[in-house]
Amino acid sequence: MSDPDDRASTSTSSALPELRVGSVLDPVTLEALDDVRRRQLEIASRLYSGREESAEAILQHGDEDQDERIHPRFLELRTIVGPDGAPRYDAWLYMVDSGSIFAAGTLDVVAEVIQFGLETDDEALEQALDPLLGKLPTSKQEVAPQGSTTQSAGKTKVVAKTAGKKKVVSKTATTKKTAANKE
Numbered sequence: 001m002s003d004p005d006d007r008a009s010t011s012t013s014s015a016l017p018e019l020r021v022g023s024v025l026d027p028v029t030l031e032a033l034d035d036v037r038r039r040q041l042e043i044a045s046r047l048y049s050g051r052e053e054s055a056e057a058i059l060q061h062g063d064e065d066q067d068e069r070i071h072p073r074f075l076e077l078r079t080i081v082g083p084d085g086a087p088r089y090d091a092w093l094y095m096v097d098s099g100s101i102f103a104a105g106t107l108d109v110v111a112e113v114i115q116f117g118l119e120t121d122d123e124a125l126e127q128a129l130d131p132l133l134g135k136l137p138t139s140k141q142e143v144a145p146q147g148s149t150t151q152s153a154g155k156t157k158v159v160a161k162t163a164g165k166k167k168v169v170s171k172t173a174t175t176k177k178t179a180a181n182k183e
Helices: 035-049 055-059 123-132
Strands: 020-025 075-081 087-094 098-103 109-114 117-119 149-152 155-158
Touching (some): 035 098, 075 123, 087 123, 109 123
Antiparallel strands (some): 020 075, 075 087, 109 117, 149 155
16 A cells, blocks of 8 residues: 555655656647646746746747747647546646646646756656656557557567657667678
8 A cells, every 4th residue: 555645746755656648738729728727838938938928828829929938839738647547747848848847736836848858856756757758659648658669660669768868769670682682
């Protein structure tokens, strides 16, 4: 039986919280956001750009708008859940290399993604969240556990950590025909 303090909050214990991506909201629309998530988006925007903007204004940005602002085209919300399926974190990822992670349903920022690197004071949380914040497989609803393998077009890929690190992919060897092989 696990102690509630061992769950994936902001603990400093060495046990890694068991987390996975529960859902992904992409594209993000104003209608899909409750009041807390609208405020989270506004806080994320302030942390990123230093500007106070409403969620509505953020979601209306176009490609012609200035840099250093969140553009809706590069915005998604991942709900990170625990082993019981209950939301633990709301991860706002934006502008390819940045993000703000909140304790689920709150305005408490527990981590940030800055230029692909995950920043938090909680080492166990960092290790648990890091593999969940990189590029997702084609199907955004299913995320393979780290270290598992998937088959695609005759090649084997190893799913690895991607946030803040280069993606590690091993492929089966293929033989190329050379002049020496033809003879």
